Amino acid sequence: xxxxxxxxxxLIKTRGQQVTLSCSPISGHRSxxxxxxxxxxxxxxxxxxxSETQRNKGNFPGRFSGRQFSNSRSEMNVSTLELGDSxxxxxxxxxxxxxxxxFFGQGTRLTVV
Amino acid sequence: QQPVQSPQAVxxxxxxxxxxxxxxxxxxxxxxxYRQKHGEAxxxxxxLLKGGEQKGHDKISASFNEKKQQSSLYLTASQLSYxxxxxxxxxxxxxxxxxxxxxxxxxxxxxxxxx
Numbered sequence: 744x745x746x747x748x749x750x751x752x753x754l755i756k757t758r759g760q761q762v763t764l765s766c767s768p769i770s771g772h773r774s775x776x777x778x779x780x781x782x783x784x785x786x787x788x789x790x791x792x793x794s795e796t797q798r799n800k801g802n803f804p805g806r807f808s809g810r811q812f813s814n815s816r817s818e819m820n821v822s823t824l825e826l827g828d829s830x831x832x833x834x835x836x837x838x839x840x841x842x843x844x845x846f847f848g849q850g851t852r853l854t855v856v
Numbered sequence: 857q858q859p860v861q862s863p864q865a866v867x868x869x870x871x872x873x874x875x876x877x878x879x880x881x882x883x884x885x886x887x888x889x890y891r892q893k894h895g896e897a898x899x900x901x902x903x904l905l906k907g908g909e910q911k912g913h914d915k916i917s918a919s920f921n922e923k924k925q926q927s928s929l930y931l932t933a934s935q936l937s938y939x940x941x942x943x944x945x946x947x948x949x950x951x952x953x954x955x956x957x958x959x960x961x962x963x964x965x966x967x968x969x970x971x
Contacts (some may be wrong), residue, residue, distance in 0.1 A: 747897075751904070785858070785963035786943060798957040806888060829956070833897065835959075842886050842905055845959055847897035 745770065747848035755854045761822040764851045768815050768836030775817040776845065777809060780831040792817055798844075824855045843856050857882055859946045861962035868934050868969045876965045878944030880898060887920050888945035888959065889925040891938075901929075906949060919941040931967070939969045 748767040756762050768775050776799075777789040788801040792811035809819045815836075821828055831852050835845035859880045864876050878887060886905050888900040904920035904927060915932045929940055941964045950956060 774957065778961070783963070786945075788958065791958060793957070799956060810858035837957075837959075841934050842903055842947070844888065844900040844903060845890075846900070847890075851896050 744834075747824070747846050749834055750847035751851060752849065753852045753854075755856060756824050757856055758824055760822065760824050762853060764819045764821075764832055764834075764853075766817045766819070766834035766836075766848060768834075769780060769838075770848055772836035772838050772846070773813060773815055774817065774837040774839070776835045777817070777819050778833045778835065778852070779803075779835055781829075786833065787821065787825060790844060798829050800802070821853075826855050829853060829855045857948075858905055858960055859962040860936075861942075861944055861965050863965060864963070865966040866968070867928055868967070870936060870969055870971055871933050872969075874931045874934060874967060876931075876942050876944075876967070878927045878929070878946070878962055879939075880925040880946050880948075882923050882946075883949040884920075884922065884948040885947045887918075888947075889927075889929050890943045890945065890961075891940045892943065893940040901942075910926065934967075934969045936969050936971065940966055941966050 750765045774793045778786040786808040791799040795811045806822045811817045830849045833850045835847045862877045892898040896911040906922045918929045920927045943961045943964050945959045945961045
């Protein structure tokens with residue numbers, strides 16, 4: 744069974760640009776969550792999608808958006824990139840919405856210069 | 857609301873024990889524990905549901921005190937392979953007795969085990 748796949752693994756962008764990250768969950772998993780990881784800040788929750796609907800949202804500005812497709816694959820978009828957006832972006836998929844473990848992808852390392 | 861973990865860092869020698877704590881200001885439906893090694897994705901360790909249960913496998917166990925909204929992860933007779941950053945994740949309890957599925961993580965506890 745394939746794990747959670749995130750593409751690309753590494754990305755370098757310039758301030759002001761926009762970026763799209765992709766996440767393919769484990770087959771059959773309908774819940775996909777996105778997290779931003781920076782040193783000292785732990786895993787900051789961005790949003791969660793379930794059956795193509797954004798069900799939960801964290802405290803990030805509107806520049807961060809996402810969507811989920813009918814095959815459960817999810818994309819995250821960040822517009823007007825800032826230096827502070829440099830981070831590891833992780834997605835996690837879950838089989839059901841409640842009390843099941845989250846499976847994480849390897850993440851996308853975004854560097855904004 | 858992020859759960860709060862303590863301590864922020866722990867340094868051990870092989871064979872020593874450690875306890876990592878996780879607390880929330882909100883009533884919890886579940887507590888998750890994950891370990892992340894450097895350069896790798898976080899890996900699931902265990903889930904504890906409301907009800908005060910305790911779980912464990914091998915020499916890693918955890919407890920969940922739903923009255924205090926606290927969970928503790930116990931690592932006994934630590935091994936070199938236990939090194940990494942440990943995260944607790946929490947799902948808040950709703951009025952209907954369930955959760956809306958938002959898994960929020962603490963800042964992490966860095967555990968280093970030396971020979």
